[in-house]
Amino acid sequence: MLYPSYPYELLMARTSGKAMVRFLVSQHGRVAEIKIVQADRPEFGEALSAAVAAFSFVPASRDGRPVRAVLAMEHKFEAAGWSGRPSPEDLQMVSLVKKHPDRIVTPKALDAPLKPISRRAPVFPATAKSFEGEAMIEVLVDKEGRARLPRIVSATEPALGYAAAQAAGEWRFEEPKAGGKSVVTRVRVPFVFGPNKTEKPKAEVKKPE
Secondary structure, eight states: OOOOOOOHHHHHTTOOEEEEEEEEEOTTSBEEEEEEEEESSHHHHHHHHHHHHTOBOOOEEETTEEEOEEEEEEEEEOTTOTTSSSOHHHHHHHHHHHHOGGGEEOGGGSSSOOOEEEOOOOOOOTTOSOSOEEEEEEEEEOTTSBEEEEEEEEESSHHHHHHHHHHHTTOEEOOOEETTEEOEEEEEEEEEEEEOTTSOEEEEEOOOO
């Protein structure tokens, strides 16, 4: 299970709310279908759906055989960070963006190109209307190399954007440095969604910009 990525614009505005989704878990333990039941803001529903799509389960069983099951999940998005996400470090980044944006270094000013050391591709969203599309996600990379505050710059449809943001928020990089000192930098990561050779949807992660 993963924490949903807090929608960037709502976090910056300190907007709190909640969402609930109902989803089908297949006999293989994967989330097969998702329905947004309630959301105070549409963005909260999309963000929760993107997180749930990446869940995996020990499947339910009946008479010794795995079976499908329907579950529900509610999540409270609290901008004060009371529920653990956003974390104190995320809130520090919010403060940095608002009060000291000049301290955020551009990738061109780094001593060396930013290098990913851990990056997870998005899980193709069950709520997507198309098997193909693109998304551009912007993240802040902190002094320890953790990606924070993923922001959807563009997406061919919302579900793809939130799936990409959920994945990008889990990335790790080598520590960004400028002048030999660890710094915070901002990068954009393009994602491409499309069918693979078995005609199942997949996501391709391209080089950060």
